[in-house]
Amino acid sequence: RKCLSKLTIREPSNPLDRIIHIEEPGFIHRFNNEIIIRLIAPREINDPLIDLGKEIREPSTKYVLGNNIVYQYIVPNRSVLRYRFIFNYNDKTLFYGDEGVSTNSSYIVVDTTSIPGVDEPRWYMGTLYYQIFIDSFENGDPKNDPPNKIRRIIPREHGYYGGDLAGIMKHIDHLEDLGVETIYLTPIFPSTSYHRYDTIDYKSIDKYLGSMKDFEKLVRKLHDKKIKIILDITMHHTNPCNKLFVKALREGENSPYWEMFSFLSPLPKEVAELVLKYIGGEECRSRELYRHDYFKNNKPFYEAFFNIWLMAKFNHDNPETVDYFLDITKFWVDKGVDGFRIDVAMGIHYSWIKQYYEYVKNTYPDFLVLGELAENPRIYMNYYDSAMNYYLRKAILELFIYKRIGLNEFISRINSMYAYIPHYKALSLYNMLGSHDVPRIKSIVQNNKLLKLMYVLIFALPGSPVIYYGDEIGLEGGRDPDNRRPMNWDRGSWDLELYEHIKKLIRIHKSCRSIRHGYFSAENWDNNLLLIKRWINDEETIFILNISKQNISIDLGKLGKYRFDIYSGNSIDQHVNNVLLREYGFLILGSKP
Ligand code: ARE
Ligand code: CA
Structure with a gap:
């Protein structure tokens, strides 16, 4: 205590010094033929406006971020963009422009072709993933089973179940029924374990899974059905038999x-x-x-x-390892593979991944590079298209299950993530409740209403919702390897209510562009209601989530134009003004059908 009392904490004397607008991807980027500009300013500076020369606009979103607010402006694309910010501070009108803050600042001028982004969304933005742990999915061909196969429910390091490519082929109708758009396959290359993360040869198929021909057939069949496929690749390490x-x-x-x-x-x-x-x-x-x-x-x-x-x-300081994996990437691109999930991405140095990523995106702009990351994905997103969002999963569990954080902290974590990631990349985040590395969500969440609400949440946020095989039917399982039990194909024992719920969310996600590609804001309403808004062009959707066990009455009058219940598919009668949200209930409302 003595020691601490000597410490004086000094706030920057001038809050104007804390205004941040940097010309880097998170702060200015293109999407959907628009330019998105972000400004971070302390709370005491009131609603800065953007001055576009001929036009002055209000921010379209505000995010709270600690003592600051992130303002987001969406402005039309033009070849040269001139802008500055205007705000009031201490009864004075000030500008933030080319030279920072002053009473008469000049405009920032940018050539918009130099601004990163995409004019049209790519396939992986908002795509619906289904992760398949191949050994456990379905043994479609017992003839290719490993000799030392051990029949089991819970896997063991060299005890295979026998799942294979034929097994996936057999269940494409299940993927279609659910509405899957992209499958993510755990490793399929020759190796010495049932999980195959000890890859020996990156250019062939493990014989226990089928042949290269079987793989090509599977890719063709999936593509015919408009389903993409991404492979899991260990660029961090390899089997010594390599x-x-x-x-x-x-x-x-x-x-x-x-x-x-x-x-x-x-x-x-x-x-x-x-x-x-x-x-x-x-x-x-x-x-x-x-x-x-x-x-x-x-x-x-x-x-x-x-x-x-x-x-x-591998030695990631050696540029030859980059070339090695670029060659492997080309090989699989030629086979029709749509992307890679990079295993242990957090163990691979930025400078390595930067070289790999920039080359791949210049050569195959549509090829998805998805990293396995555990922290806030914002720090990695310059070098990946997408990241496994363990950060989001953790925040969801801390809010609902471990009760370590409240709604405000939850929103602020989400904001701190999205504020620094350009919108077009936020849309491709891999937003998951489960994977082969963590206990099954069904085994963590006992309350079915809450489980359904968690799915609503991952479908509401910008990004790609993910279903880990079996989670859609309520499969249970603890930590690795228990979370890799064989898929249950006996429909009679499925949690059909959960299955239909997820199916419906998938349909909604596919048909509402505002949910798939839209901008985003999150608000705390009365501490127990989370309000998420998504919009793009003239389409708007809001999600209202009751995060508590209490019944809460919603005043629809306050919400104005949202009179269409997207989840039930019905318009809400003009005379109805109140809706009761029960325990963990939710509403998905649109401004038009
Ligand atoms: C096996 C056993 C484990 C045992 C381990 C060590 O199943 O119970 O602890 O051996 O002997 C693959 C297999 C695993 C296997 C492992 C080793 O799938 O079953 O484990 O190989 O043979 C960290 C890493 C992260 C990694 C996870 C698992 O940073 O990269 O741990 N994930 C990938 C894959 C795995 C794969 C490998 C890496 C190896 O997705 O499937 O394992 O190629 C916190 C920590 C993270 C930690 C995370 C665990 O967030 O901060 O560091 O990730 O928890 O989810
Ligand atoms: Ca088999």
Whole structure:
């Protein structure tokens, strides 16, 4: 305490110094033939206007962000844009322009072709994902089953269930019925485990899943049905049976492949010899290393994911590893694959991913680069099109399940995420409640009404809603590997109410452009009501979520023009002014049918 009392915390003396407008993607970008401009200003500066020369406009959205407010202006695209901000402070009119804040500031002038963004949305913005953990989905062809297959409910490291490409082929009608637009497949390359994150060869298909022909057939069939497919690729690490790793280890430090990996020195000669015995042959036997106590008890002589011998890290300081994966990317682009989910993206350096991303986007602008990230995705979004939104999932669970945060904090977390991500990238965030790495949402949320409300929430926010296979029917499961139980194909035992709810949300999401591509704002109404607004051009949708167990009466008069109940498909009679939202109830309202 003594120590603390000496500390004086100094607020910047002039709040005007805290105004931020930077010409970088989060603050100025293009979308839908419009330009989106953001300004962050302290609360004491009242509603800044944007001055476009001939026209002065109000912000179209305000986000609260700590002691600041983020103002967002949406202005029409023109080849040269001149603008400055006008605001009142201490009874004076001030400007923020080319030279910062002053009483007579000049305009900021930008050539709009230099502003990042897209004029037309791309396929992955708002696409509905379905994640398939391939070993557990469906054993469509028992003939290709691994010999050491162990029948099981809960997977084990080398106990396969037998799921394969034929199994997916068999259930395309299920994907269609649900309304899936993109499937994300966990790894399908040769490996030594049922989860296949220890990839040996990035250009072939694990024989236990089918052949390359089967894969090509599957891609064609999916594309015929207008379903995209993205693959999971471990650019962070590889199985030591990877041919390049074998050569590097065999040839030693002078090998042209030595620098592709991250060997530690000095190299323990005898251990390296022993490893080579298991990785050099026709059949990859790296998993047998664990029969020796040495490999159970010692760290690898190379960097590896969690020091797992079967996951040798690439050397991302070596530009040749970028070329290696660009070549692999081209291979799968030619096979019709629509994108990659990059495993352990947080373990790969920015400078590496930047080189990879920029090359891929220049060459294949439609190819999706989705990163596996755990923190606030805002810091990564310059180098990815999309990120697995564990950050959002965590905020949802902390609000509803762990009760660590209230509605205000929830909104402020969401705002802090969206405020820094350009809108066109926010639309492609991978907004998930479940994945193969976390316990199933059904096993976390006991209350079915709340579970349904959580789905409404991920469908309401900008981004791509995600369904982890089985979650749509209420499959249960704890932590990895229990969250990878076989899909249940017995319709009679499905949670059909949940299934129909998700199906309906998917239909709504597909048909309302405001929900799929629209701008966004979130508001706290009476502490128990979360109001999310989405709009684009002249279409507007609002979501009202009762986040409590209490009944709450909604005054529709306050909402004005929203008289169409999108969820039920009915117009609301002009004479009806109040609607009762029960425990975890919600309303999805549109301004027109
Ligand atoms: C297996 C066992 C585990 C055991 C582990 C270690 O199943 O119970 O703890 O071995 O011996 C794949 C398999 C896993 C397997 C693993 C190792 O799917 O079943 O685990 O290989 O053989 C962190 C990483 C993140 C990673 C998660 C799992 O940062 O990259 O952990 N996710 C990817 C994939 C996984 C995959 C791998 C990486 C490896 O999605 O499926 O594992 O290729 C917090 C932490 C994060 C942590 C996250 C866990 O947010 O901050 O660091 O992520 O929790 O969700
Ligand atoms: Ca099989």
